[in-house]
Amino acid sequence: MKINIKRDSVVCYEIEAKNQTLLEALNEIKITQDCSLAYNSGCRSSVCGSCAVRVNGREVLACSYHVQDGDFVEPLNNTPVIRDLVVDMDKAYAFNAKAKAYQSSITSSVLLSHEDEKLNEVQSNCILCGSCYSACPVYAINSEFLGPFSLTRVWRYVSDKRELNKKEKIDTVQINGVWDCTLCNACTLVCPQGISSKADIEKLRARSVMFGYMDPSFSNFGGGLSF
Amino acid sequence: MKSVIIIGAGGAGLVAALSAKESGAKVTVITKEYPTRSQTCMAQGGINAVLSEDGGDSIELHVQNTLKSAAGLADENAVRYMCQEAPHAVAWLDSIGVGFSRTNESKIAQRKLGGAYAPRACYAQDYTGLKILHTLYDRCLAEGIEILNERYLLEFLTCKDAQEKIFVYGVSVLNKRSGEVQTYEAQSVIVATGGYSRIYHNYSTNSVSSTGDGIATALRAGAKASDLEFVQFHPTALKNSSILISESARGAGGYILNSKGERFVNELLPRDEVSKAIDDEIAKGEDIFLDIRHLGLEFIEKELPQEAKLAKLYENIDPTCELIPIKPAAHYTMGGIDVDENSSTCIAGLYAVGECANHRVHGANRLGGNSLLELVVFGRQVGKNAAEYAKNTDKNLDLQERKIVLQEQITEIKEYTNEINFYEKQKFIGDLFYKNVGIKRDKTALQNVLNEVQEIKSILPKMGLSDKTKIYNTNLIEFLEFKNMLELAEFIIISAINRQESRGAHFRVDFPTADDEKFKAHSIIDKNGAICYED
Numbered sequence: 001m002k003i004n005i006k007r008d009s010v011v012c013y014e015i016e017a018k019n020q021t022l023l024e025a026l027n028e029i030k031i032t033q034d035c036s037l038a039y040n041s042g043c044r045s046s047v048c049g050s051c052a053v054r055v056n057g058r059e060v061l062a063c064s065y066h067v068q069d070g071d072f073v074e075p076l077n078n079t080p081v082i083r084d085l086v087v088d089m090d091k092a093y094a095f096n097a098k099a100k101a102y103q104s105s106i107t108s109s110v111l112l113s114h115e116d117e118k119l120n121e122v123q124s125n126c127i128l129c130g131s132c133y134s135a136c137p138v139y140a141i142n143s144e145f146l147g148p149f150s151l152t153r154v155w156r157y158v159s160d161k162r163e164l165n166k167k168e169k170i171d172t173v174q175i176n177g178v179w180d181c182t183l184c185n186a187c188t189l190v191c192p193q194g195i196s197s198k199a200d201i202e203k204l205r206a207r208s209v210m211f212g213y214m215d216p217s218f219s220n221f222g223g224g225l226s227f
Numbered sequence: 228m229k230s231v232i233i234i235g236a237g238g239a240g241l242v243a244a245l246s247a248k249e250s251g252a253k254v255t256v257i258t259k260e261y262p263t264r265s266q267t268c269m270a271q272g273g274i275n276a277v278l279s280e281d282g283g284d285s286i287e288l289h290v291q292n293t294l295k296s297a298a299g300l301a302d303e304n305a306v307r308y309m310c311q312e313a314p315h316a317v318a319w320l321d322s323i324g325v326g327f328s329r330t331n332e333s334k335i336a337q338r339k340l341g342g343a344y345a346p347r348a349c350y351a352q353d354y355t356g357l358k359i360l361h362t363l364y365d366r367c368l369a370e371g372i373e374i375l376n377e378r379y380l381l382e383f384l385t386c387k388d389a390q391e392k393i394f395v396y397g398v399s400v401l402n403k404r405s406g407e408v409q410t411y412e413a414q415s416v417i418v419a420t421g422g423y424s425r426i427y428h429n430y431s432t433n434s435v436s437s438t439g440d441g442i443a444t445a446l447r448a449g450a451k452a453s454d455l456e457f458v459q460f461h462p463t464a465l466k467n468s469s470i471l472i473s474e475s476a477r478g479a480g481g482y483i484l485n486s487k488g489e490r491f492v493n494e495l496l497p498r499d500e501v502s503k504a505i506d507d508e509i510a511k512g513e514d515i516f517l518d519i520r521h522l523g524l525e526f527i528e529k530e531l532p533q534e535a536k537l538a539k540l541y542e543n544i545d546p547t548c549e550l551i552p553i554k555p556a557a558h559y560t561m562g563g564i565d566v567d568e569n570s571s572t573c574i575a576g577l578y579a580v581g582e583c584a585n586h587r588v589h590g591a592n593r594l595g596g597n598s599l600l601e602l603v604v605f606g607r608q609v610g611k612n613a614a615e616y617a618k619n620t621d622k623n624l625d626l627q628e629r630k631i632v633l634q635e636q637i638t639e640i641k642e643y644t645n646e647i648n649f650y651e652k653q654k655f656i657g658d659l660f661y662k663n664v665g666i667k668r669d670k671t672a673l674q675n676v677l678n679e680v681q682e683i684k685s686i687l688p689k690m691g692l693s694d695k696t697k698i699y700n701t702n703l704i705e706f707l708e709f710k711n712m713l714e715l716a717e718f719i720i721i722s723a724i725n726r727q728e729s730r731g732a733h734f735r736v737d738f739p740t741a742d743d744e745k746f747k748a749h750s751i752i753d754k755n756g757a758i759c760y761e762d
């Protein structure tokens with residue numbers, strides 16, 4: 001079978017077809033045909049988030065995608081390409097710090113019930129592969145958008161009983177944050193862990209309203225509303 | 228401010244970073260990947276801690292189970308310290324936000340793993356390592372810890388003081404993105420680079436990054452390594468891909484069956500014993516399977532979701548109604564950089580922690596759930612110690628000179644002739660290791676592999692790179708990793724040949740019993756391959 005990989009130009013590689021993952025195919029190309037092909041991988045089991053790429057325009061983990069004849073493989077979007085399929089994730093990951101996607105202080109002796117745990121069980125399965133970030137259309141117009149994985153992470157902490165300063169978390173995601181999302185749901189569709197950042201952003205919006213914030217695109221209509 | 232550099236950003240590295248920062252040091256973490264991509268994310272089973280002695284479990288039993296599994300080779304004081312600190316370690320993880328599974332009584336849920344007297348492993352579904360690693364990463368962001376990504380360790384920069392004592396004053400790395408050698412000055416350095424299971428190549432459950440870089444580099448700098456011959460084989464890796472199916476599957480009541488559908492081993496024995504029993508069956512021509520069908524759909528979906536997904540993806544098996552084909556695979560390396568009770572190597576200012584270090588708590592066979600524990604307990608300790616050491620040290624040395632030497636070494640590697648494909652040699656060594664330096668070993672086979680490894684070492688200049696470029700040259704990085712693994716491979720075999728007995732994960736067909744008189748001791752090896760034993 002043939003697969004096409006976007007490097008400086010698009011390169012077509014012929015590989016033996018045997019029901020393999022894209023990562024196995026990339027390894028085969030690298031070892032037997034072209035040692036110069038650059039891509040990242042780690043755990044091979046969909047949990048380290050190293051090998052996210054786009055295939056035929058859709059984000060996948062190379063280690064869990066079964067390669068098909070004629071596939072077109074590209075690096076992630078919205079991030080600078082360093083070489084071939086390798087992108088620089090520094091700026092993307094820096095949004096976690098900007099969004100204060102962490103527990104604001106160390107807390108002891110807060111008891112969590114089974115139900116409390118379930119509130120953010122799925123969100124805390126995030127592997128930071130960057131698929132959602134790559135699929136997000138907001139970056140085309142706002143390069144400072146905090147983005148889907150960082151906002152999911154904020155919700156993961158806001159929804160946790162151990163977070164004692166929820167207000168600060170919500171304050172931080174008002175600018176370039178929850179209201180900049182178009183709710184297009186592209187992030188949800190590509191998440192290998194079944195997380196919906198769109199839904200988490202909606203929950204953060206609802207929580208923002210509880211803290212007295214409102215959608216800035218509406219505040220332009222009434223005028224005179226201030227906090 | 229005095230600075231501590233931490234090489235490696237898995238669980239051990241990040242805990243050490245937080246601890247060093249808390250102790251007042253300026254901290255920089257350097258990783259060859261990104262923190263959340265580290266091996267720690269693959270730990271599934273849990274982290275051992277006796278949270279309450281009400282149910283009959285006790286810290287003493289945790290100590291005893293760990294010592295028993297270690298087959299006489301663990302340091303009881305170190306084990307005792309780790310087990311006593313365990314409840315605090317878990318409480319600390321809970322306090323920074325780790326999403327542990329909970330019981331109906333709002334307690335952290337615990338489950339039973341092999342070799343444990345009671346349900347003792349605190350878990351977060353089967354994503355325990357992932358959730359711990361990511362929460363540690365978030366905590367590092369909260370503390371503003373500097374993390375430098377995609378820099379590959381080249382050397383620990385060392386020098387001798389007036390008393391001829393070696394000390395470390397920094398590190399050199401290859402910036403993968405620019406292809407440039409960079410040096411960083413530090414008063415103390417913590418190695419937290421993980422294990423060396425990838426020497427077993429296709430027969431390892433580990434991430435492709437577990438190439439033993441820190442251990443090989445520390446040895447070159449003059450540190451010592453110990454117990455390198457002890458490599459843990461996990462009994463339940465998927466047959467085709469070597470991807471791990473967590474011990475929690477057996478802890479929950481999963482069976483191990485042969486082709487006839489018979490159970491042949493107590494599934495809850497420690498890993499070395501289960502792996503050996505499986506290996507015996509495979510030698511008889513049996514195929515081996517893990518059977519979790521009887522646990523039921525609901526239980527599997529709730530407690531083992533990752534397992535179910537991996538079995539489906541890699542073996543096209545639905546574990547709720549089909550048997551999962553398995554084999555043992557190299558999973559954890561008990562040996563590592565030899566450290567004292569302060570986590571210090573024999574080089575002043577150079578510390579080690581996590582899988583790359585040997586704190587002598589796992590001995591000849593690690594107990595499931597003790598590695599996440601080790602990295603938190605000793606991570607907290609090493610961060611503090613390295614920060615204290617840094618405070619009391621004042622040495623400034625010229626880094627420029629080493630930088631030029633290392634740049635020249637990289638240039639030299641790029642001039643290697645590349646007549647032989649090193650990737651093929653890497654696979655070849657992996658196959659040899661699985662077969663002959665694996666679950667069962669004997670002198671002749673070990674000696675043959677040693678000859679092969681030494682032969683390959685001697686023809687390294689005929690290998691090398693076909694890609695001579697600078698920017699993100701993965702061909703170069705993989706070659707450097709291969710070189711590190713090759714160095715360690717030789718030391719592992721020498722250690723295995725010298726240990727003429729069977730103990731824990733080291734089983735010698737030609738010496739099938741333990742010889743306490745000669746070998747109830749740690750093997751210590753230096754960069755020249757010289758071995759001695761130490762109680």
